[in-house]
Amino acid sequence: MWQYILSRLMWIPFLLISVAFITFILGRFGPGDPIEIMMGTKYDPIVAERVRSEMGLDRPIISQFGSYLKNASQGDFGESLRYRGRSVSGLIGPKLIVSAKLSFVSLLISILIGLPLGFLIAHKQGTWIDPFIVTISVTFMSIPIMITIPALLWIGCLKTDLVPCSGWGGLFDRRIIIPALTMGIPGIAFMIRIMRASTLDVLGEDYIRTAKAKGLNFFTISNRHVLRNSMIPIVTILSFSLAGILGGAFITETILGIPGVGRFSVESIFNRDYPVIMAITLIGAVAFILANLVADISYSIIDPRIRYR
Amino acid sequence: MNNPNGHFKTALNRLIRKKIAVICIIVLIVIYISGLFASVISPYEYTAQDYTNIKKPPSIDHIMGTDRAGRDVFTRVLWGVQNTIIITFVALITGGIIIGVGLGLLAGYKGGKTDSIIMRIGEISSSFPDILLVIILAATLRPRVLDFVRFLEDSYNISGLVKSGIADYLVVSLALVSFGWIGTARLMRAQVLSIKENQYIESAKSIGASTNRILFVHLLPNAISPLVVSITMGMGALIGTEIILSWLGLGIQPPRPSLGRMLLDGGSISIIRNEPWLLIGPGIVVFLMVLCWNLLGDALNDVLNPKTR
Numbered sequence: 229m230w231q232y233i234l235s236r237l238m239w240i241p242f243l244l245i246s247v248a249f250i251t252f253i254l255g256r257f258g259p260g261d262p263i264e265i266m267m268g269t270k271y272d273p274i275v276a277e278r279v280r281s282e283m284g285l286d287r288p289i290i291s292q293f294g295s296y297l298k299n300a301s302q303g304d305f306g307e308s309l310r311y312r313g314r315s316v317s318g319l320i321g322p323k324l325i326v327s328a329k330l331s332f333v334s335l336l337i338s339i340l341i342g343l344p345l346g347f348l349i350a351h352k353q354g355t356w357i358d359p360f361i362v363t364i365s366v367t368f369m370s371i372p373i374m375i376t377i378p379a380l381l382w383i384g385c386l387k388t389d390l391v392p393c394s395g396w397g398g399l400f401d402r403r404i405i406i407p408a409l410t411m412g413i414p415g416i417a418f419m420i421r422i423m424r425a426s427t428l429d430v431l432g433e434d435y436i437r438t439a440k441a442k443g444l445n446f447f448t449i450s451n452r453h454v455l456r457n458s459m460i461p462i463v464t465i466l467s468f469s470l471a472g473i474l475g476g477a478f479i480t481e482t483i484l485g486i487p488g489v490g491r492f493s494v495e496s497i498f499n500r501d502y503p504v505i506m507a508i509t510l511i512g513a514v515a516f517i518l519a520n521l522v523a524d525i526s527y528s529i530i531d532p533r534i535r536y537r
Numbered sequence: 538m539n540n541p542n543g544h545f546k547t548a549l550n551r552l553i554r555k556k557i558a559v560i561c562i563i564v565l566i567v568i569y570i571s572g573l574f575a576s577v578i579s580p581y582e583y584t585a586q587d588y589t590n591i592k593k594p595p596s597i598d599h600i601m602g603t604d605r606a607g608r609d610v611f612t613r614v615l616w617g618v619q620n621t622i623i624i625t626f627v628a629l630i631t632g633g634i635i636i637g638v639g640l641g642l643l644a645g646y647k648g649g650k651t652d653s654i655i656m657r658i659g660e661i662s663s664s665f666p667d668i669l670l671v672i673i674l675a676a677t678l679r680p681r682v683l684d685f686v687r688f689l690e691d692s693y694n695i696s697g698l699v700k701s702g703i704a705d706y707l708v709v710s711l712a713l714v715s716f717g718w719i720g721t722a723r724l725m726r727a728q729v730l731s732i733k734e735n736q737y738i739e740s741a742k743s744i745g746a747s748t749n750r751i752l753f754v755h756l757l758p759n760a761i762s763p764l765v766v767s768i769t770m771g772m773g774a775l776i777g778t779e780i781i782l783s784w785l786g787l788g789i790q791p792p793r794p795s796l797g798r799m800l801l802d803g804g805s806i807s808i809i810r811n812e813p814w815l816l817i818g819p820g821i822v823v824f825l826m827v828l829c830w831n832l833l834g835d836a837l838n839d840v841l842n843p844k845t846r
Contacts, residue, residue, distance in 0.1 A: 246661045250670075254677045363557065366835060370828035372777055374784055374800040375820045378809050386810055393806055471666075478672070479781065483804060493669065494785060497676045505673065512666025 229528065236521055245297065247513045248506065252293050255502035296506075305507035310499045316507045320489065324511070327481070327488035329399050330407055335469050337412035342419025343462070347455070349420070350427035362424070365417035373410060373479045380406045394485040407480050415469075422465055426458040433457075464523040471512075471519035544762070551840045558836035561829035568826055572618030579612040583794050592812050601818030604802070610818045613794035618822060620789045621796055624709050625775045632714030633721050633768060633775075640718065641725025642752050646733060656726070659719040668716065668778055675712040675787040682708050705789045709782055713775065724767050728760035762841040770834030773827040780823060796823050 263276045263285070280286050284295065299306065305316035349361045371379075384406055385393040391402045398404075430436065431454065439449045481491035489508060496504040552558050571578050580598075581587075587607040595602045601610035644655040662670060686704045689695065732738065733756065741751050782788040783797030791798065796819050802808070803816030 243661060243664050247664050250661070251673065254673055257677065257681070362835070363832070366831050367828060370773060370824060370831050372780060372800070372820075372823055372827065374780070374797075374804055375816070375824060378804045378816055378820075381806065382809050382813075386806070478668075479784065494672075497672060498786075509665060509669055509673070512669065513664045516666055517664055 233521075233525060236524070240517055240521075243517055244510065244513060248297060248300070248510055249293060251506045251509045252296065253289075255506060256289060300507075300510065305510075306503040308501055308504055310496070310501040310504075316503045319504065320492070320507055320511070323487060323489045323492050326396060326486065327477070327490060330404065330477070330481075330486065330488060331411065331469075333399070333404055333408040334411035334415060337408060338415025338419050339466075341412075342416040343423050345416075346420040346423025347427050347450075347458070350424045350431060353428060358424075361420065365420045369414050369417040371413070373477075374483070376410045376413065377406065377480065377483050380409060394483075396484075396486045396488075407477070407484050407486060410480050411477055419462075419465070422461060423458065426461045427454060430454050430457045460527065463526050467519040467523040467526070468516075471515040548762075548840045552836060555836045555840075557832055561833045561836070564825055565829045565833070568618060568822065568829075569622060571615055572622050575612075575615035575619045579609075579615045581609040581612045583608065583612050583616045584792050585609070585612075594812075595814055595818075602812070602814035604815055605812075610799075610815060613799060614796070614819050614822050617794045617796040617799060617819065618826075620706075620783075620793065621776060621779055621826075624706055624713070624779050624788075625772065627706065627710040628713035628717055628775060628779075629768065629772070631710065632717035633771070636714065637718035637721025638725050638757070638764065641722035642729055642756060644722065645726040645729025646748070646752060646756065652726070655722065659722055662715060663719050665716075668781065670715055671712045671778060671782065672785065672787065674715055675708055675782050675785075678711060679704070679708050679787075682711070702789065702793055705793075709779060709788050712782065712787075713778060717771075717775065720767065720771065721764070724763060725760060728763060729756050732756055732759050766834060766838045766841055769830060769837050772830040773834070776823075776827055776830065 263280055308314050308316055349358050352358045384390045391405050395403050439453050478490040478494050481488045482494055493508045590603050591607040592605055593603045599609050640655050644652040683704045686699055741755050780797040783795035784801045789795040799819040808815050
């Protein structure tokens with residue numbers, strides 16, 4: 229077990245370096261010269277040459293990458309090309325918090341509605357309720373976000389004036405409702421499906437029949453025998469959703485004008501602000517890789533039958 | 538014991554009995570045929586502007602209305618569908634089927650070093666958070682691909698290659714391939730790992746069958762049903778990603794119509810308030826495409842993998 233965790237942990241730096249390298253190369257060979265972007269209309273070839281050597285952009289690419297990695301490992305992602313004089317970490321920090329708040333609320337919505345519904349309809353297999361809810365949830369999963377948002381805006385902002393049409397005011401502001409619902413609706417559908425499938429698996433087990441035969445009531449069976457086992461796959465999903473909290477939501481944040489990481493990364497891609505893009509990619513990759521590891525480890529804690537070599 | 542033809546025949550029979558699946562197949566066929574034959578079906582040119590009919594709601598002449606430049610929305614939706622079909626199809630064939638299935642077969646069958654190299658590469662490209670890799674690739678590849686197409690045009694004297702927009706198709710397909718292959722490869726690998734323990738593989742080896750023969754005659758056909766299911770289920774997501782790319786302005790460039798671009802133009806508050814048909818027309822088509830692929834995937838999963846729930 230410990231050996232397994234250790235070997236996984238040792239693999240992480242390599243993964244991160246590869247991710248960083250791919251982004252770095254794409255950034256260097258992508259369109260647009262960073263110096264041109266920085267100087268904008270005041271471009272002057274002589275000054276540009278000096279800035280280039282000051283920033284080390286004339287050195288071989290491997291040595292540039294090396295020094296980038298060294299700084300990045302200490303939390304220094306360099307300076308933004310677009311916002312002169314601002315450090316990338318300083319720019320991203322507050323945006324990460326905004327995105328995390330938004331994702332947290334939408335995750336809460338999808339868990340609170342999705343899990344109980346999925347658990348209940350698993351008990352209704354064979355009746356019309358089960359396929360009905362499953363089809364409805366596929367339908368909701370299939371609505372593209374670019375359509376969900378205008379539809380919600382039409383209901384909540386144009387027709388009823390419940391919420392302002394865009395903007396951001398933090399966790400306890402009405403303006404969080406539309407983005408949280410937009411991201412929560414596919415989440416609900418997803419949770420329903422996963423929870424239903426895993427509950428059905430558990431319900432088919434022999435020990436459930438035994439528990440029923442002993443005359444235990446529905447509540448005890450559900451609580452002690454079914455839920456505990458059907459939650460195992462959910463743990464994986466949850467840890468990935470937690471990783472997603474950092475990623476933000478490109479489209480939702482862009483349409484609704486929410487100052488989060490998603491919107492910022494889209495902006496930075498169009499501004500060719502490569503230091504920012506690289507930092508966001510790396511932070512996201514770290515979160516994702518760790519989530520993967522946590523999911524695997526928590527598996528074996530919840531279900532002692534799962535052992536890793 | 539397990540006749541593959543019989544297996545598919547019973548599966549097909551069971552599929553036909555599912556009403557939702559049949560409806561979805563019909564809807565998809567209608568959408569795909571009208572998209573592919575857009576040049577025949579569409580009543581107008583997609584760039585044709587009618588200044589007497591600007592921002593007109595749906596009527597007999599323009600069944601989805603006209604946009605702010607007086608262009609027929611229905612025509613543009615048809616051409617947008619065609620672009621989406623071409624791109625997703627190319628990405629599916631190259632990324633999903635050729636690269637994904639090929640590498641998955643190879644990794645599962647060869648094992649050892651080949652296996653770990655392929656799977657490690659997959660792990661690296663899936664460490665990129667969300668669809669950020671696709672977005673970065675689409676943003677940085679475009680000028681390179683455009684240069685390449687120009688070079689082709691000059692050196693082989695093919696005129697109109699750049700104008701035909703082939704570079705756009707290439708960029709988007711390449712970007713989609715980057716994440717499309719991993720899922721298929723993992724699935725194929727898992728399948729092969731379990732199938733290759735069967736006795737018929739051993740007997741094929743013992744009579745001296747070549748590796749290619751074992752891979753494509755013995756392993757692939759036996760692993761095909763989960764593959765069909767995962768491809769069908771993945772189509773919705775693939776279409777969704779293509780639409781996100783063109784929504785971000787990284788897909789097919791105007792004046793050629795793309796569904797993502799139309800959703801972007803139709804999604805603003807003033808449009809929802811005054812000209813909602815600009816969103817409703819393309820929105821319904823996108824929704825139906827994604828929904829039907831997802832529902833069909835679900836139905837196929839029930840039919841082909843009866844053990845999973």
